[in-house]
Amino acid sequence: MRRLSAATVLTTSLLLVAGLLGALPTSASAAPDRARAATAAAPAAKPKPAPLRYTPDQGVRVNNPLGDAAARRRIIGHLLRTIQSVPGQEKIRVASWNVRSDDIANALIAAHRRGVSVRVVMDRLNANKSNVNEGVNRMQAAFKKNEANRSAAMRSDVRKCVSSCRNRGGIAHTKFFLFSKAGKAKNVVIYGSNNATDLAAYGQWNDVYTITGKAGIYGEFEHVFDQMRRDKPVKQAYESHEHGKYTSYFYPYRGKGAEADPLLRDLDDIVCAGATGGTGTNGRTKIRIAQTSMHGDRGKAIAERLRTMWQRGCDIKIVYAVFGNNVLQILRNTSRGPVPIKQIAQDFNLDGVYDRYLHMKTMAVSGHYRGNTAAQVTWNGSANWTSVALASDEIVMRIFDGGVRKQYADWVDYLYAHPPKYSNNPVVQDQMETRSLLARRSLVARGGNPYAGIQVN
Known part of the structure; x- marks a missing residue:
């Protein structure tokens, strides 16, 4: 078999009816000395629609x-x-x-x-x-x-x-x-x-x-x-190319140069102390993560590394959709208290199944990275933090840019501070939150899966 198993979810599509521009028929006039007569004329050919004049900005x-x-x-x-x-x-x-x-x-x-x-x-x-x-x-x-x-x-x-x-x-x-x-x-x-x-x-x-x-x-x-x-x-599926502030990583992570986990390698290059030049938080490297999925052996290894970084003083916040129970246990049990994490997944109709969820795969770092104590760097793209990602077609880009890093970090901070209602975060805010929690518990008791509606792909 060539395929690892993956869930499929049919999504609702919005039907649009495109208006077609019809051509007006032409008409013929009679000769001046004769009576006018109506004549049939073939419609003019439809012109090809002109493209819009939208220039995408970077x-x-x-x-x-x-x-x-x-x-x-x-x-x-x-x-x-x-x-x-x-x-x-x-x-x-x-x-x-x-x-x-x-x-x-x-x-x-x-x-x-x-x-x-x-x-x-x-x-x-x-x-x-x-x-x-x-x-x-x-x-x-x-x-x-x-x-x-x-x-x-x-x-x-x-x-x-x-x-x-x-x-x-x-x-x-x-x-x-x-x-x-x-x-x-x-x-x-x-x-x-x-x-x-x-x-x-x-x-x-x-x-x-x-x-x-x-x-x-x-x-x-x-x-x-x-x-x-x-x-x-x-033969060489893994490719990496550097262009100034951009470095691309194309998976599958197979072939020459694919000996170690690329994410763990990058995490190993982050030092929690010594942030300078206005980066980090009070001299501590600041890390903001938005990740759909982290589970399995690879997920546990990444979680262990993040826990160690948290215990060493890194300022970390994570928003996520689906993390394995072992991953959550690792992140919640540290010598410094739980790593700050919030689930961004909403049971909108209160049936126990999450309907809306975080699908991003980003990490923004401000502080000490690869010997640069004032680094501002972001990783973004399509890859979840799972073993499947390493075997799949993926794009990950590393960007050295303070403005880009800030945009991603600010968005993670916003989501962390404003998780959706009817999610699985600890604080029950109102009666509807309680109903959502009870619906999930009831679904699980009946053998259902609250994550059945989440397509991590």
Whole structure:
């Protein structure tokens, strides 16, 4: 078998009806010396829709499924406007664990029809006979049209990887979007925790980071995408590339240079004391983590390291969705008291099953890292802190940038201070919180799983 087991969750898609601009018929007038006669005329050809003039800007975006429409759609709106701003003869490349949004499917189909080469890679688990994906089916049908006059490099298609696209085992879990041109920007890379789904906007807390105008970075993402599209194991699956403040890590973590856990290696390079230059907290390195999932042997090893760092004085706060019981036990039992953690997962309809949940995978560090006592560095991307992640297609990016670090750290601090109602945090705030707690206990007593609605992928 090539695949490790992974849960599938059907998400609700919002149906959009696209208005088509019809052409007005022409009419003919009679000769001056003859009576007028009505004549039928063929409709004018429909012009190809012009792309929007949206230029994606570089930087961090996070969404909030509990906010207003703008807050919920902050990422998906950015993706849609970027897709809609790609002119004909340019390229769009999408690598996403799942594609399940009519908005995104419609935008990609429209881009193909105006002459854009659109290629999508996803995990087959999310589009097959037993898990029907109508949006993907529509894209596949549409991409087969208008292909006769295109070169091989400009054709559009959808590929479904059997497991990890570039390795045997794992899953096709990465999330990145490439645009050769959008508006005035070239070589646009958008990556992070956000899948091309409606669930990502309305049921999850997500992030993406946008890079523009970096041909080298774009080329490396495109190279990995082309390998994924072939759905064949590659000898050197793990790649890392450094471009100034950016360092990319492409998993599967297999091949030369993949001897030690990359996250544990980075954690080992963080020193809790000696933060200078206004970084850290009172001379102690400050760490803010937002992580969907941490469990299993790898999760326990990471938790042990975080506990040690907490005991050595690091200022740590963690928000999460699903941590294993062993991981929680490690983090809660230290010589300094529990590591500060808050669950960001909400049982919105009080049936005992979490409906909305944190889906980010980020760590922001201010302080002493790799000998730099005033470092400001962030890791973000698609990888959970599990063993499955190391065997899967993932993107992790390390960014040395004070502003980026602050944005991520501030967002973690906000979520920590404002966890959603009806979650599993210790303080029961009101009668509804009590009902949520009792619903979860009742569900567990009946053999149910409160985490059944959480798709950690």
